[in-house]
Amino acid sequence: MKVRLVKQRTALTAVLAVALVVVLLFTACAPAPPSEGEKVVKIGMIAPLTGAPASAIHIAWRNIIDYLSYFEEVGVPGLELPPGVTIELVWGDSAFEVPRAISIYERMREQGVVLFYAPSPVEGAGLKSRTDRDGVVNFVMSIDEGMMYPPSSIFSVYPTDSEGFSVACDWIMENWQEERPPRVAIMGTDSPSGHAPEVMGTAYARSIGIEMLPFETVPYMPLDSSPQLLRVHERGADFVYIQAIWTTATAVMRDAERLGLADEIRFGGFENSQSIAMLGLGAAAEGYWSPRRAPWYKEVPVLFDILREVDGKLDTGGDGACTLAFMTAWIKAVSIAIEKVGYENLDGRAVKEGMYSIKDFDPHGTGKKVTYTPEDHRGSTSIRIYEVRGGDVVPVTDWRQAPMLVPEG
Numbered sequence: 001m002k003v004r005l006v007k008q009r010t011a012l013t014a015v016l017a018v019a020l021v022v023v024l025l026f027t028a029c030a031p032a033p034p035s036e037g038e039k040v041v042k043i044g045m046i047a048p049l050t051g052a053p054a055s056a057i058h059i060a061w062r063n064i065i066d067y068l069s070y071f072e073e074v075g076v077p078g079l080e081l082p083p084g085v086t087i088e089l090v091w092g093d094s095a096f097e098v099p100r101a102i103s104i105y106e107r108m109r110e111q112g113v114v115l116f117y118a119p120s121p122v123e124g125a126g127l128k129s130r131t132d133r134d135g136v137v138n139f140v141m142s143i144d145e146g147m148m149y150p151p152s153s154i155f156s157v158y159p160t161d162s163e164g165f166s167v168a169c170d171w172i173m174e175n176w177q178e179e180r181p182p183r184v185a186i187m188g189t190d191s192p193s194g195h196a197p198e199v200m201g202t203a204y205a206r207s208i209g210i211e212m213l214p215f216e217t218v219p220y221m222p223l224d225s226s227p228q229l230l231r232v233h234e235r236g237a238d239f240v241y242i243q244a245i246w247t248t249a250t251a252v253m254r255d256a257e258r259l260g261l262a263d264e265i266r267f268g269g270f271e272n273s274q275s276i277a278m279l280g281l282g283a284a285a286e287g288y289w290s291p292r293r294a295p296w297y298k299e300v301p302v303l304f305d306i307l308r309e310v311d312g313k314l315d316t317g318g319d320g321a322c323t324l325a326f327m328t329a330w331i332k333a334v335s336i337a338i339e340k341v342g343y344e345n346l347d348g349r350a351v352k353e354g355m356y357s358i359k360d361f362d363p364h365g366t367g368k369k370v371t372y373t374p375e376d377h378r379g380s381t382s383i384r385i386y387e388v389r390g391g392d393v394v395p396v397t398d399w400r401q402a403p404m405l406v407p408e409g
Contacts, residue, residue: 038086039343041334044113045089046104046127048120051096052189052220056245056272060119060141062315063307063323064089070306071331078363079331082338087331094118098126105130114337114348115139115330121147121192128154136348137333137355139326142270144196148377149406155355157325157370157379158293159402161196161270165241166204167383167402168268168291172239173208185213185232187252188243189220193270197243200405213237220248225255233261242269246317249273250281257284274386274393275318288388289396294321295366296386296393302364318393324364329372329379332358367399376404 045064047057068087071079081087090113092104101123105116116131117139118124124140124147131138131153138153144161147154158164169184176182184205188194194217202212213235216228229252232240242249249269256262268274268289278285297303297320306324307315314320336354338346355372362369370379382399389396 039082039084040086040088041081041338041343041346042088042090042108042111042113043115043117043330043334044105044108045091045117045119046094046101046108046123047091047118048096048123049091049093051094053096053120053245053247055247056317057119059315059317060323061091063320064117064327066307066315067323067327071327074305076328076363079328079335081331081335082343085334085338085343087334094120094123096120096122098122101126102130109134109136114346114351115334117326117330121196124154125192128152134348135352137352139330141322141326142193142196144192145200145405145407151375151377153352155329155372155377155379157322157329157368159378159381159383160200160405161193161243162199162201162204162405163402164271164291164293164383165197165201165243166405167400168241168289168385169201169205169208169210170400171289171291171385171397172210181209181211182238183211183213183236184239184241185216185235185237186241186243187216187218187225187228187232189248190217191220193245194218194243197241200407204403204405218244218248218252220244222248222251222255225252226259228252229256229259229261233259233265237265239266239268242267242273244270245272246275246277250275250277253278253281253284253288257281272317272319274388276313277317279388279391279393282391285388286391290386291383292319292386293380293383294319294325294368295384296395297321298392300324300364300366321366321368324366325368325370325379328361328363329355329358329370332361 094101115137119141121142139155143156148160198215205212218225262284271290271292274290297316300321303320333351333354336357337350341350359371360369368380381402383402384395384399385397386393387396
């Protein structure tokens with residue numbers, strides 16, 4: 001079994017210099033093309049490798065490449081493809097633009113891609129009508145209820161962002177000591193991901209007695225988030241939940257430290273925000289909490305064998321365990337589909353049906369077993385609260401079940 005990496009051509013000819021550097025890097029590192037007679041299964045990644053979230057997406061991209069190489073060279077017990085089958089990773093840069101993502105998707109479909117990965121919810125949601133139409137799997141990293149319910153083409157390996165926020169709200173209430181309700185504010189980017197917990201998560205918080213403050217919007221790369229931070233402070237926030245990736249959250253926490261708010265407000269946020277970069281803030285990061293849907297990377301020893309090192313450090317933002325869950329689910333579904341229909345009849349619909357045969361699947365022993373049913377595409381439903389303590393990320397609760405927040409109507 002071999003792995004190939006192929007860049008999907010786009011209609012745009014202008015490519016940013018940073019993207020060109022990355023393309024050259026992975027062209028140099030790409031495994032050799034499959035030999036004659038091998039059977040190729042194409043998986044498509046449509047991601048903003050340039051644009052606002054690109055710095056975080058690049059890590060996920062590299063982690064996927066590292067995992068495919070590990071799968072080829074070392075192998076994974078309980079995770080095998082039929083003899084002669086090759087995984088080909090086809091990727092395209094959507095630049096955080098839905099029209100471009102759609103164009104890439106249609107070309108990938110014509111080329112026989114049988115499973116799609118759209119890590120950004122902008123592209124994931126933007127492609128939903130087409131993946132629903134075509135009956136193919138559309139994996140998305142950051143998911144909201146509009147994407148997940150009712151179950152359609154979108155899959156993940158964990159609960160929605162609102163469901164994660166809801167677990168955090170339960171934890172806040174369990175530890176709240178004052179007679180008045182705790183005041184919680186959400187700060188998020190002006191994007192589907194940034195607003196993901198705003199409606200259902202807010203409703204859940206209020207239902208258990210939390211006073212929710214007005215939502216605050218911050219840019220992906222905030223130059224100064226002082227106005228937003230001062231507003232939540234003036235409103236008496238006890239907790240601030242940052243619904244953003246680590247590049248945004250780290251900048252916000254720098255501003256919070258500068259304003260003297262890091263000691264007055266308990267800051268936490270979306271899983272990806274609790275990162276290695278956040279730890280670099282030192283004292284400002286102490287106490288930063290997150291409802292994590294996958295273990296902290298240090299809890300998963302096999303990651304140290306899979307992910308390569310960059311400048312002497314493991315190439316992860318801290319959420320590399322998510323990569324394991326995603327990748328193993330993809331490969332397992334493809335393997336099941338080939339066993340059921342044969343390679344010659346393999347298509348996106350067969351792979352989607354194969355997803356439903358995945359039960360209690362955790363080949364790397366992360367503790368996050370994945371199961372899919374036609375009624376639930378989340379894969380795993382457990383979440384655990386982690387905090388930064390003593391300069392590291394540690395669990396402060398057991399794994400607990402997230403609620404299923406299905407919109408009415």
